[in-house]
Amino acid sequence: MNFKDLKLANSILKAVELEGYKEPSPIQKEAIPHILNGKDILASAQTGTGKTAAFALPLINNLLNGDKHDKKIKVLVLTPTRELALQVRDNFRKYGINTNLKCSVIFGGVNQRSQVETLKRGVDILVATPGRLLDLMNQRRVDLRNVQSLVLDEADTMLDMGFIHDVKKIISRIPVERQTLLFSATIPTEIKHLAKELLKDPITIKLNNESLTVDKINQSVYFVDKINKAKLLLELLECNTLKSVLVFVRTKHGADKLSEVLEKNGVKNGVIHGNKSQNARISALKNFKSGRHKVLVATDIAARGIDIIELSHVINYEMPEKAETYVHRIGRTGRAGLDGNAISLCNVEEKKVLRQIEISIKQTIAIIAEHSYPAQQAITTNSHYNNRRNKGRNYSHKNYKNYYKRNVSKLAT
Numbered sequence: 001m002n003f004k005d006l007k008l009a010n011s012i013l014k015a016v017e018l019e020g021y022k023e024p025s026p027i028q029k030e031a032i033p034h035i036l037n038g039k040d041i042l043a044s045a046q047t048g049t050g051k052t053a054a055f056a057l058p059l060i061n062n063l064l065n066g067d068k069h070d071k072k073i074k075v076l077v078l079t080p081t082r083e084l085a086l087q088v089r090d091n092f093r094k095y096g097i098n099t100n101l102k103c104s105v106i107f108g109g110v111n112q113r114s115q116v117e118t119l120k121r122g123v124d125i126l127v128a129t130p131g132r133l134l135d136l137m138n139q140r141r142v143d144l145r146n147v148q149s150l151v152l153d154e155a156d157t158m159l160d161m162g163f164i165h166d167v168k169k170i171i172s173r174i175p176v177e178r179q180t181l182l183f184s185a186t187i188p189t190e191i192k193h194l195a196k197e198l199l200k201d202p203i204t205i206k207l208n209n210e211s212l213t214v215d216k217i218n219q220s221v222y223f224v225d226k227i228n229k230a231k232l233l234l235e236l237l238e239c240n241t242l243k244s245v246l247v248f249v250r251t252k253h254g255a256d257k258l259s260e261v262l263e264k265n266g267v268k269n270g271v272i273h274g275n276k277s278q279n280a281r282i283s284a285l286k287n288f289k290s291g292r293h294k295v296l297v298a299t300d301i302a303a304r305g306i307d308i309i310e311l312s313h314v315i316n317y318e319m320p321e322k323a324e325t326y327v328h329r330i331g332r333t334g335r336a337g338l339d340g341n342a343i344s345l346c347n348v349e350e351k352k353v354l355r356q357i358e359i360s361i362k363q364t365i366a367i368i369a370e371h372s373y374p375a376q377q378a379i380t381t382n383s384h385y386n387n388r389r390n391k392g393r394n395y396s397h398k399n400y401k402n403y404y405k406r407n408v409s410k411l412a413t
């Protein structure tokens with residue numbers, strides 16, 4: 001099945017193509033047709049499954065089909081955290097890029113003035129955290145009388161964070177005649193009760209929560225000083241199990257520099273970034289795909305949409321700025337049911353983003369503590385996840401080499 005089969009408007013299909021999505025994820029295949037039909041949904045899906053697009057795409061489509069393009073709030077999405085709210089808003093904007101629908105976000109912890117101004121100017125899709133939304137409702141600064149569709153995103157987290165009373169108050173003040181979509185990573189009894197209370201004749205979607213990317217990928221991180229990153233990379237590349245490696249850097253200049261260092265050290269590689277001509281990019285990709293070059297150095301933008309099925313490893317030579325980019329990057333490996341491997345080289349300045357990534361993907365990234373170039377300043381992680389759940393789970397470089405071997409033998413069978 002591809003996105004066209006889902007009967008989405010062309011403007012949405014184009015946006016999806018721009019994002020580089022090749023086919024709908026399982027949750028998208030299941031949920032989109034029902035949401036387009038106006039059904040209520042109870043879906044268990046966690047971050048990384050493509051759940052945001054699973055509700056955003058059909059909701060945008062429904063708005064395009066509706067007759068009201070009046071900048072009144074017709075879709076309301078409630079999320080537990082401001083980070084998620086921003087992420088959901090960004091996704092709506094990306095998927096709605098070819099439409100004139102307006103999507104905005106409101107959350108607490110910041111001055112409300114600009115949010116009120118935005119609301120005044122008119123919004124079709126509002127993403128909000130419950131506390132601030134309720135505040136603004138009480139001040140009569142937000143009008144929810146036209147809401148047609150309500151999404152509760154990460155409903156279990158909203159329960160855990162004690163937002164459920166606010167959520168119920170909000171819901172009691174929006175139209176009863178509406179579509180309600182409840183997304184939750186887990187469906188404990190309280191969520192079942194909530195679903196019974198809020199949803200009308202819902203379609204229940206329960207998938208194996210198969211992640212689009214991150215769950216199937218062996219992820220590891222090496223703490224290393226910036227100055228030693230190239231040396232560590234060269235050492236890693238000596239490992240035979242690293243067969244085809246996409247190396248991510250942040251800048252075009254950085255990509256060229258690294259490519260040169262690799263070349264000087266006998267590592268055949270190609271490089272793609274925005275300043276390279278289309279022909280140069282095509283030939284770099286061709287050499288990489290054919291196995292002539294073991295390594296392709298790339299910037300994020302240049303690597304968008306490239307599909308290399310038999311990629312054994314992604315290496316984050318520099319950590320991405322955003323957790324979402326990390327998911328995009330590592331999603332290049334582990335495709336078509338193959339095991340994938342993602343290695344991050346993280347220096348002290350990048351530890352913060354590593355933590356954000358772990359929170360966002362709800363996973364711990366294994367630390368390879370013993371290697372030839374341990375960071376002087378950052379040998380241990382203050383990562384929330386590693387500290388709480390991964391105590392003592394440090395791997396040595398040697399063990400990791402064996403670990404590669406095991407995985408590659410799996411790949412070969």
Ligand code: AMP
Binds near residue numbers: 019021023025028052
């Ligand atoms: P989510 O589960 O909504 O947090 O999405 C996780 C990541 O998957 C995001 O980076 C999305 O951009 C990406 N994504 C969503 N749908 C697809 C798809 N059909 N194919 C590839 N990536 C996708």
